[in-house]
Amino acid sequence: MLTLVSGLAWTVVYVEAIRVGLRDRTYAMPVAALALNLAWETTYAVDEFRTGVSAQGVVNVVWALADLVIVYTYLRFGRAELPGFVTRPLFAAWNVLLFATAFAVQWLFLAQFGTHDATRYSAFLQNLLMSGLFIAFFVARRGPRGQSLLIAVAKWLGTLAPTVLFGVLEGSGFVLGLGVLCSVFDVVYIGLLLRSRPAPSR
Template sequence: MELFLTLVSGVAWTVVYVEAIRVGLRGRTYAMPVAALALNFAWETTYAVHDALGGISAQGAVNVVWAVADAVIVSTYLRFGRAELPELVTRPLFAAWNALVFGAAFAVQWLFLAHFGVHDATRYAAFLQNLLMSGLFLSLYAARRGPRGQSLVIAVAKALGTLAPTVLFGVLEDAPFILGLGVLCGVFDLAYIGLLLRGRLLHGRQGGAGAPGPGLRSLPDPSR
């Protein structure tokens, strides 16, 4: 059962990352909120290296795949992200901001690791940042005034990828804290899925194909 749930989580989150890459490149944007992206990239890189040094495992192999996929998502953010910020954000400011965000994300992961040890740090950090991601996806929808750069595939796969480790660590390992965080993630994930479905339904009723959402402005050239 443990191997099965690990593989379900691994496949589901891999779908999230592949779809995020596809959506980001297609829409010339990034498909994951940057704070969650930074924490995810730091988590996967940290534990991919740790697992590689400690020996081969199913989760270790999954972490390597996730880290590589997340690196590509990071590249879409670095390529297109500045275009979604005010013009006063110059290239040096954007670079400094990214150094701060990604540096802080790695620091947070290493602090979790130093304080809790590998067993608890992997779980606590993963579920806390997963909950943050769930909330930030809702904020991303609101900030973009619609589903631009987002996908129902991402939302559903994320929900399934969270459910599997919630059962594994929260139920089978009897960890109430993890179970509680997993349930909260599920609530936010279902809300996000509902929001995307509602937007698709409204879009279908309006009969528009490819029309931008209300209030969506054209973005400046990201290469400036």
């Protein structure tokens, strides 16, 4: 049940990020987190399929395809949010470096810890990074443009469910600690979005 909740919640995050990005002509997920997500899903989809077709492998492929659409919104609209001296070649070079680094990080986790631990450790570390970057998103954009409360709540629940599963039920103190920190940042971000909502007219 917890795995299902997490899977559904993260699917909502991706679909809503695509919708909001296209609506606001921007990208709705911090790019460093986006790169790590794409690398995680691609890496572990391939790893899952080495031993045959699995439900998690299929889900990872679906999430990776959704990430590619979000990457499109970033490449389409992202440069407009950067200083004018960031030329197209510089933007392209930066993105090659960023996405290549994201894949390298995932492969290093896999080589060091093996599939079982690498999937968990890397996922929770990048989720903590994402939680902080969403707050930075809000600050940099001076409000909720390109963001939504649905993304924030779904991201929180999507991380909270595996925190309970791996951190509490399976007894991983490392995962539990990271998951609690994610929740702290996620709740702060939800609070910022709620506070930014216009007051209802009387």
